[in-house]
Amino acid sequence: MILVNGEQQNTIAVTDRGLHYGDGLFETIEIIQGQPVFLTEHLARLKAGCCTLKIPYPPTALLLEEIAQVSKNCTHGALKLMLTRGTGGRGYRQPELVQATRFIALHPYPEYPESYATQGVDVRFCTTRLGLSDVLAGLKHNNRLEQVLARAEWQDEYQEGLMLNLHEQVIEGTMTNLFVVKDGVLYTPKLGLSGIVGIIRQIVLSLALQQKIPVQEFELSRGFVMAADELFLTNSLIGIWPIKTLEKKVYSVGAVTQLVQQAFTAYKASTMQKC
Amino acid sequence: MILVNGEQQNTIAVTDRGLHYGDGLFETIEIIQGQPVFLTEHLARLKAGCCTLKIPYPPTALLLEEIAQVSKNCTHGALKLMLTRGTGGRGYRQPELVQATRFIALHPYPEYPESYATQGVDVRFCTTRLGLSDVLAGLKHNNRLEQVLARAEWQDEYQEGLMLNLHEQVIEGTMTNLFVVKDGVLYTPKLGLSGIVGIIRQIVLSLALQQKIPVQEFELSRGFVMAADELFLTNSLIGIWPIKTLEKKVYSVGAVTQLVQQAFTAYKASTMQKC
Numbered sequence: 228m229i230l231v232n233g234e235q236q237n238t239i240a241v242t243d244r245g246l247h248y249g250d251g252l253f254e255t256i257e258i259i260q261g262q263p264v265f266l267t268e269h270l271a272r273l274k275a276g277c278c279t280l281k282i283p284y285p286p287t288a289l290l291l292e293e294i295a296q297v298s299k300n301c302t303h304g305a306l307k308l309m310l311t312r313g314t315g316g317r318g319y320r321q322p323e324l325v326q327a328t329r330f331i332a333l334h335p336y337p338e339y340p341e342s343y344a345t346q347g348v349d350v351r352f353c354t355t356r357l358g359l360s361d362v363l364a365g366l367k368h369n370n371r372l373e374q375v376l377a378r379a380e381w382q383d384e385y386q387e388g389l390m391l392n393l394h395e396q397v398i399e400g401t402m403t404n405l406f407v408v409k410d411g412v413l414y415t416p417k418l419g420l421s422g423i424v425g426i427i428r429q430i431v432l433s434l435a436l437q438q439k440i441p442v443q444e445f446e447l448s449r450g451f452v453m454a455a456d457e458l459f460l461t462n463s464l465i466g467i468w469p470i471k472t473l474e475k476k477v478y479s480v481g482a483v484t485q486l487v488q489q490a491f492t493a494y495k496a497s498t499m500q501k502c
Numbered sequence: 503m504i505l506v507n508g509e510q511q512n513t514i515a516v517t518d519r520g521l522h523y524g525d526g527l528f529e530t531i532e533i534i535q536g537q538p539v540f541l542t543e544h545l546a547r548l549k550a551g552c553c554t555l556k557i558p559y560p561p562t563a564l565l566l567e568e569i570a571q572v573s574k575n576c577t578h579g580a581l582k583l584m585l586t587r588g589t590g591g592r593g594y595r596q597p598e599l600v601q602a603t604r605f606i607a608l609h610p611y612p613e614y615p616e617s618y619a620t621q622g623v624d625v626r627f628c629t630t631r632l633g634l635s636d637v638l639a640g641l642k643h644n645n646r647l648e649q650v651l652a653r654a655e656w657q658d659e660y661q662e663g664l665m666l667n668l669h670e671q672v673i674e675g676t677m678t679n680l681f682v683v684k685d686g687v688l689y690t691p692k693l694g695l696s697g698i699v700g701i702i703r704q705i706v707l708s709l710a711l712q713q714k715i716p717v718q719e720f721e722l723s724r725g726f727v728m729a730a731d732e733l734f735l736t737n738s739l740i741g742i743w744p745i746k747t748l749e750k751k752v753y754s755v756g757a758v759t760q761l762v763q764q765a766f767t768a769y770k771a772s773t774m775q776k777c
Contacts (some may be wrong), residue, residue: 230514236516237515237517238513238514238515238516239512239513239514239515239518239521240512240513240514241504241506241512241513241514243514245521245522245651246514246518246520246521246644247520247528247644248524248644248645248646248647248649249523249524249647249649255592268586280647280650280651281654281732291596295540304585305592309522311521312650317530317582317607318653318677319578319649319650319652319653319676319677320653321650321653330516332516334591334592340647356635356637358633358635358636358637358638358646359633359634359668360631360633360634361631361633361634361668362630363647363649367571368647369521369523369524370524370645370646370647370649371522371523371524371525371594372523372525372555372634372638372643372645373525373637373638374594375519375587376556377598378558378595378596379549379572379595391632392634393636395664402594420668471513481737
């Protein structure tokens with residue numbers, strides 16, 4: 228089911244600024260037994276993004292109602308919530324009265340083999356570089372050509388590709404955030420100029436601190452990542468995937484990764500009970 | 503009139519990758535008496551962009567036919583030609599068989615006062631910075647959030663805003679390319695990491711060379727631009743606009759600008775006769 232501004236439809240106005248300029252933001256939310264996972268965090272990020280891009284954020288009650296409507300009969304799904312700056316004429320200038328377009332679509336949950344979470348996944352480095360932008364870094368906006376180009380670099384040989392930015396720092400996967408364990412410290416790339424601040428990334432950072440694991444946001448070189456003791460990836464649909472191989476080099480699912488996975492599983496279950 | 507894949511319609515599939523990722527390219531083409539201006543150049547740039555982004559370029563004959571259909575009764579208009587990577591599922595990965603969406607829309611020509619071309623326009627510097635990207639720089643792609651944010655910085659007090667990139671180099675206007683005349687040399691910013699390689703920019707560069715005006719693509723600081731003898735802007739709808747004031751500092755419409763304007767007007771007229 229797809230709702231556009233509350234109406235079930237499969238089309239959108241050709242004048243939508245999402246289409247013309249990628250002028251929008253989105254969230255990908257796991258649905259379990261009709262319940263959106265980490266919904267508070269997703270809506271908070273969306274609202275913060277709207278604030279930065281000056282896209283009017285719709286009433287929360289309206290979003291909650293529409294998300295519930297789309298999710299209610301879903302056992303396990305992936306919900307895409309997108310807001311664009313609405314319709315407009317030709318040119319970058321926005322209309323005086325902007326009315327955001329709300330887009331809520333439910334997709335089947337991608338059925339990944341369980342081994343991805345337990346034994347890990349095969350990963351490569353992408354050739355496509357992430358650009359640098361002070362205003363757009365961190366946001367989950369719709370300007371995603373770099374990810375599209377990076378994801379086109381391989382087919383099924385790998386489950387994810389890591390992207391470096393123009394400063395040759397490793398930033399993230401095409402659809403995941405990256406964590407690196409080295410000598411007992413948990414590192415994750417700084418996202419001040421490139422990358423998306425993921426919901427699961429932020430949860431993992433606070434859970435690690437609770438577990439007394441030292442945590443650092445850092446500028447990570449390719450060599451530093453390759454020399455890791457453990458590596459793992461996060462996003463809202465996969466949760467946490469250890470990296471089993473990176474450029475054919477083998478990594479084990481180590482103690483820190485397992486500790487974080489256990490803490491995450493417990494935390495996720497606790498938030499679902501609260502709903 | 504708007505044609506989507508050859509059909510007259512006002513909507514587009516919600517699954518279009520243009521909407522979700524800004525996964526597309528566009529051209530803005532002036533139409534005079536039913537004739538598209540510099541169409542060869544626009545289609546060549548679009549095709550080159552498709553090659554870089556690996557979006558399948560439709561048969562040229564089909565594009566020409568649809569452009570002619572939309573333009574035929576138009577006295578003076580602005581045609582937007584857009585290609586996206588077509589429809590697709592959730593996620594950055596593209597479908598195995600990509601079929602580009604063709605979008606052709608005719609808008610009224612924006613009726614600018616004639617004084618903009620003869621006496622010049624008022625211009626400011628934008629606060630929003632252009633990001634840096636090796637793969638996307640130069641292309642007229644649909645990831646245009648930076649231009650949207652920059653254009654939102656003012657209302658009608660100025661006709662254009664100049665944008666610097668993260669390296670603090672002046673790159674272009676939100677919708678124009680920039681030329682700077684200093685000591686008889688015509689400078690325009692290098693666009694290797696930011697900016698759009700405009701059709702009129704390229705035509706002006708070759709016309710200037712024909713006129714024996716020394717030309718340089720250069721990294722331009724804000725100070726260098728402010729210290730110019732003459733400044734002008736170009737794009738496919740405005741042609742050439744001298745800058746009358748930049749941040750309230752007054753510039754005259756100098757001899758080089760006038761020479762380039764005359765050469766451009768003559769060249770444009772000659773290409774229209776050929777059609």
